[in-house]
Structures are given as C-alpha cells and as structure tokens.
Amino acid sequence: MAHWGYMTTNGPSTWGKDFPIANGERQSPIDIVTTAAEYDSDVLGSNALSTNYTPESEVKLVNNGHSIMCQITKKGVLTGGPLGKDEYRLEQFHLHWGAEDNRGSEHTVDGKMYASELHLVHWNASKYSSFADAVQKPDGLAVLGIFITPGVACNQFKVISDNCGKLKTSGAEMTVDTTLDPTLLLPSNTSDYWTYLGSLTTPPLFESVTWIVFKEPVEYSKEQLLALRNLVDSDGNHMQDNYRPPAALKQRKVKKTFT
Ligand SMILES: NS(=O)(=O)c1c2ccccc2cc2ccccc12
Numbered sequence: 001m002a003h004w005g006y007m008t009t010n011g012p013s014t015w016g017k018d019f020p021i022a023n024g025e026r027q028s029p030i031d032i033v034t035t036a037a038e039y040d041s042d043v044l045g046s047n048a049l050s051t052n053y054t055p056e057s058e059v060k061l062v063n064n065g066h067s068i069m070c071q072i073t074k075k076g077v078l079t080g081g082p083l084g085k086d087e088y089r090l091e092q093f094h095l096h097w098g099a100e101d102n103r104g105s106e107h108t109v110d111g112k113m114y115a116s117e118l119h120l121v122h123w124n125a126s127k128y129s130s131f132a133d134a135v136q137k138p139d140g141l142a143v144l145g146i147f148i149t150p151g152v153a154c155n156q157f158k159v160i161s162d163n164c165g166k167l168k169t170s171g172a173e174m175t176v177d178t179t180l181d182p183t184l185l186l187p188s189n190t191s192d193y194w195t196y197l198g199s200l201t202t203p204p205l206f207e208s209v210t211w212i213v214f215k216e217p218v219e220y221s222k223e224q225l226l227a228l229r230n231l232v233d234s235d236g237n238h239m240q241d242n243y244r245p246p247a248a249l250k251q252r253k254v255k256k257t258f259t
C-alpha cells in the first residue's frame with residue numbers, strides 16, 4: 001500500500017481506498033457554517049470547559065512524516081463543556097499548515113481557511129486505560145483546534161519553530177531541555193468555541209474525536225510559519241499543505257458557546 005500523504009497520488013482524495021471510513025458519517029475536518037451552529041447554553045453554563053496542564057520540563061519533538069509533533073509526558077487534564085465530567089488527558093500536540101498564508105487550516109469558518117491549525121490531542125482517561133485503548137472509541141478522544149494567523153511571534157511556540165531546522169527529515173526526534181506550558185498555546189478567549197463529533201483528520205480516520213474549535217485565532221510570526229514549511233515529509237518533499245479539506249457534515253449539528 002502506497003503510504004498515505006498529501007500529494008496528488010496519495011492525498012485525501014485517495015484515502016478512501018485503504019480507509020473506507022473516509023466517507024463515514026462523522027468525518028473531520030468540517031466547514032463551520034457559523035449561522036447554522038446552535039447556541040447551547042448548557043454546554044457553557046453547567047461546567048465551563050477547563051484545562052489544567054502541567055508545564056513540560058523538557059520538550060520532546062518528533063517529525064512523524066506528516067506533521068511536527070510534541071509528545072506530552074506531564075499530566076494535563078481537559079474536562080467540562082461537551083466533555084461533561086470525563087477527564088481527558090493531553091497526549092500530544094501537532095499542527096497543519098499551507099505553503100502560503102492563504103491556506104493551511106483543516107477546519108474552515110464560513111469557507112475561510114487560516115494559515116495553520118494547532119491540535120492538542122487528549123484521550124478519555126476517565127473511561128479508558130490508555131491512548132491506544134481510547135483511540136477507536138466514540139467518546140475516546142478530544143482535540144482542541146486553535147486557528148493560527150500570521151502576526152506577532154508566539155513565544156511559547158519558539159521552542160518548536162526554533163528547532164524545526166534540526167528536525168528536517170521524517171523520523172527525526174529531539175528533546176529540548178526547556179520548559180513548555182501548553183496553556184500558553186491557547187487563545188486568550190477559551191470560552192467561545194464550536195464543538196461537534198468527528199474523527200481523526202489523518203488515516204486511520206477513526207470516528208472517536210469530540211472536536212472543540214476556538215473562535216479566537218492565535219498569532220505566529222511569518223518566520224515561525226516559514227520554519228514549519230521547511231520541514232521535510234516522509235516522501236522527501238517540503239512538508240506543506242498537510243491539511244485535509246472539509247468533509248461532509250451529514251447528519252451532524254455544530255454547537256457553539258457564544259451568541
Ligand atoms: N489531526 S488529528 O488531530 O486528527 C491527529 C490525531 C487525532 C487524534 C489522535 C491521534 C492523532 C494523531 C495524529 C498524527 C498526525 C497528524 C494528525 C493526528
């Protein structure tokens with residue numbers, strides 16, 4: 001099986017061959033049609049979404065051939081909002097981006113694409129014993145989606161963007177002896193978000209993700225975005241445009257926590 005990727009020959013339009021769930025009922029990403037999203041006060045009121053992350057004392061970075069990933073070793077908990085009382089543990093974060101600033105995010109908002117999208121991946125530690133156990137369960141995973149737009153540099157992201165040069169090739173890994181607080185990667189407003197039931201946006205495309213996409217984008221500098229574009233993927237090409245286009249919404253409703 002030709003390895004999946006984002007080229008014409010192995011990109012999102014070909015994934016259905018080896019992963020039939022690509023045409024499933026709850027695939028991600030989606031285009032968020034803001035006027036169709038339903039305000040849901042109880043998602044907001046009863047128990048607001050809350051993150052309680054422990055800063056990493058060292059940063060473990062991996063070029064996994066499809067993205068740049070930071071493996072999380074400390075205890076970090078996401079709960080509340082659509083997750084109810086279940087506690088989801090932070091496992092890793094990674095990003096998707098374009099070759100130019102006009103594209104790169106996976107979710108779109110009324111058809112608007114951002115330059116990049118950061119994903120913080122969590123698994124339901126209240127119900128499952130490990131990430132591997134949770135990854136295929138319908139309530140197994142929760143991913144925070146943060147839109148990224150060109151602007152001022154994000155200081156907390158510097159440890160990643162400053163080391164992309166040393167992680168150029170697929171499979172490269174490194175541990176940076178510095179702290180990183182995942183909380184500082186979030187937008188200042190974490191109350192306003194859209195949420196819906198979806199999937200991994202890369203093969204195996206398991207339909208196990210509760211998506212929480214923040215309305216407020218964060219800014220990364222042009223240099224930080226360029227650092228991502230200079231990474232090399234598993235095919236030896238520049239790692240760019242590593243985003244899946246929106247999938248069909250089908251019988252789903254997107255909820256929002258703001259009016
Ligand atoms: N884009 S993604 O967040 O769906 C995603 C994952 C989501 C949940 C669990 C594991 C995931 C692993 C990924 C690895 C690379 C790129 C996206 C990934």
Ligand SMILES: [Zn+2]
Nearest residue numbers: 094095119201
């Ligand atoms: Zn992702």
